[in-house]
Amino acid sequence: MDGSDRGGKRENGEASAVKPTLRTIAELTGLAVTTVSRALGGAPQIALETRQRVQQVAEEIGYLPDRAAQRLRTGRTNVITLVLDPHEEILGFSTSLIRGLTEALRDTPYHLVVTPHFANVPSIDPVRRIIRNRMADGVVFSRTEPFDERVKLLLEHDFPFVCHGRTELGTSHPYVDFDNFSFAYEATRRLIANGRKRLAIILPPRRFTFFQHIQYGFMTAVRESGVAFEVIDDVDLDSSAGAIRASVFARMALADPPDGYVCGGEVSALAVMAALSDRGLKPGADVGIVAKQTSGLFDLVRPQVDTIYEDITDAGLQMGRILLAALGGADTADLQILQSPKLNFIAVS
Numbered sequence: 001m002d003g004s005d006r007g008g009k010r011e012n013g014e015a016s017a018v019k020p021t022l023r024t025i026a027e028l029t030g031l032a033v034t035t036v037s038r039a040l041g042g043a044p045q046i047a048l049e050t051r052q053r054v055q056q057v058a059e060e061i062g063y064l065p066d067r068a069a070q071r072l073r074t075g076r077t078n079v080i081t082l083v084l085d086p087h088e089e090i091l092g093f094s095t096s097l098i099r100g101l102t103e104a105l106r107d108t109p110y111h112l113v114v115t116p117h118f119a120n121v122p123s124i125d126p127v128r129r130i131i132r133n134r135m136a137d138g139v140v141f142s143r144t145e146p147f148d149e150r151v152k153l154l155l156e157h158d159f160p161f162v163c164h165g166r167t168e169l170g171t172s173h174p175y176v177d178f179d180n181f182s183f184a185y186e187a188t189r190r191l192i193a194n195g196r197k198r199l200a201i202i203l204p205p206r207r208f209t210f211f212q213h214i215q216y217g218f219m220t221a222v223r224e225s226g227v228a229f230e231v232i233d234d235v236d237l238d239s240s241a242g243a244i245r246a247s248v249f250a251r252m253a254l255a256d257p258p259d260g261y262v263c264g265g266e267v268s269a270l271a272v273m274a275a276l277s278d279r280g281l282k283p284g285a286d287v288g289i290v291a292k293q294t295s296g297l298f299d300l301v302r303p304q305v306d307t308i309y310e311d312i313t314d315a316g317l318q319m320g321r322i323l324l325a326a327l328g329g330a331d332t333a334d335l336q337i338l339q340s341p342k343l344n345f346i347a348v349s
Contacts, residue, residue, distance in 0.1 A: 020063040028057050042109050078109045080323060081136035083126050085117045085143050092295045093142075093312055097164070100316020101140065108324065110137070117141075124149045131157050138162075138323045144175070146209050160326045162319045162335070166209055174326050174335035176318045178310045180210045180264075183341045184217030187262045187290035190306055190345060192221065196260030196288045198228040200251075202244065202268050204237045214264055230258060237264050241271040248275035260288035266297055269305070284346075293344065309342040 022040075026033045031054070039046045039054035057063075082101060084094055101112055113136065115126050123143075127150045130136055137160065141150060144165030154161045155171055162174040184201070191199055201218045204211045215231075222229040235247045244267075251257060252275065263269035269291030273283040283289050284305040291298060293307035322335045 020058075020061045022063075024061060025054060025057050025063060028061070029054060040109065042107065076137050077135065078111060079113050079136040080105060080110050080138045080140065080320075081113050081115050081130055083115050083117050083123075083130075083139060083141040085123070085141070096294070096312035097142070097316040097319075100313040100318070101320045104317050104320020104324065110324075124153060127153060131159055138327055140164075140319055140323060144209050145207050146212070148209075160323060162323045162326065164315060164319060168209065172332045172336075174322050174332055176315050176322065176337045176339065178210075178315070178339045179341060180213035181217040181220075183264075183292060183308050183310070184214040184262060185221045186217075186341060186343060187292075187306075187308055188218050188221035189225075190290050190343075191260035191262070191288045192225045192227055194260075194288050196227070198230070198256060198258050199260045199262065200230050200232055200258035201262040202232050202235060202237060202264060202272075204264060206236075218262060228256075237268055241267050241274075244268050244271035245275045245278075248272050249278055252276065252279045252281070258287070261290075263289060263291040265292050266294060269298070270301070273301075273305070304346050306346055307344045309344055311339065311342070315339060 022033050022036050025031075025036045025040075029036065031039075031050070035046065035050070036054055039051045040058060042051065080101070082098065098112065098114070105112055115130070117123055117126050123141075127139060127141065130139055131153065139154065139159065139161040140163070141161070142164035144151065144163050144167050146168040148163070148167045148169070151161075151163065151167050151169060151173055153159075155169075155173060162176065164176055166175050166177045167173070188199060188201075199218075199222060201214070203215055218229070218231075232247060232251070235244050239247075248261075248271065261269075261272050263272055269289060272289060276283045276287050281287055282303060284303045289305040291305060291307050293309045294312050298305070298307050318337050318339075322337070326332075326335055
């Protein structure tokens with residue numbers, strides 16, 4: 001029997017009727033079945049060259065692990081689940097986060113599976129289902145609340161996880177978060193430095209932890225300077241772009257309109273700019289804007305406005321690395337990252 005009859009793919013590219021197994025790979029590589037199994041599992045005790053050779057042969061013959069048998073044998077699924085909460089405010093959030101996570105999981109036995117969380121379903125439901133059915137070895141999720149029920153449940157079950165955002169729970173847990181206090185503080189100070197006298201901000205929904213961080217950063221800066229301010233309260237960052245545009249458009253027709261806006265995302269910034277333009281005002285000149293940037297979109301927006309960059313892809317990469325460390329038993333205290341804002345202010349001519 002030659003190699004083309006051992007399972008997987010024949011030399012002419014047609015699939016063989018025999019499903020390739022670990023023994024098939026062992027025969028082709030001259031290695032023991034146990035060595036092949038450990039190599040495919042990414043065991044660090046196996047030489048990198050051997051792991052790469054085994055992976056290459058597995059790909060060439062179309063080997064796929066039997067996940068059910070693997071789970072029964074090891075108790076692991078080799079699956080990481082990203083519970084995705086779709087929202088419009090952060091452009092490219094999902095794809096950027098997935099890009100970073102998959103990069104972190106590359107060359108590991110883990111596969112990323114996306115579990116959607118729909119707006120009309122309690123956020124704890126998909127996490128509870130994952131734990132109950134042992135659908136994954138680890139969970140990733142975002143948009144945390146101060147006393148997040150998902151975090152409490154996962155901690156109670158000692159289930160590995162990492163979240164995008166912090167909580168106010170007394171128990172330490174893994175997270176990657178963006179320093180939204182510094183974002184709002186620096187954005188507000190930039191507007192003040194540019195001579196703006198009445199500032200406005202659109203905040204996240206109150207239930208999220210980063211609502212407090214952004215609000216505190218904004219309030220700290222305006223109180224230090226003594227400038228007038230207002231918090232727009234009829235819309236938030238989860239409101240539609242149309243609703244935000246209508247709110248700002250109406251406000252600009254009233255007495256003492258703001259001359260500077262802090263926008264916590266690209267969608268809200270575009271909506272504000274549209275409202276100003278529709279009122280005959282030039283964004284960035286007549287009314288100052290500082291926006292949180294998460295994609296390359298604002299590099300192409302004209303007129304240019306000041307932005308502060310949040311790197312979502314890097315957040316996904318760090319979250320993946322943290323979760324792998326948590327699965328390896330690392331101390332939670334070492335599994336917390338706070339990303340710093342990257343200022344992208346326009347040079348004043």
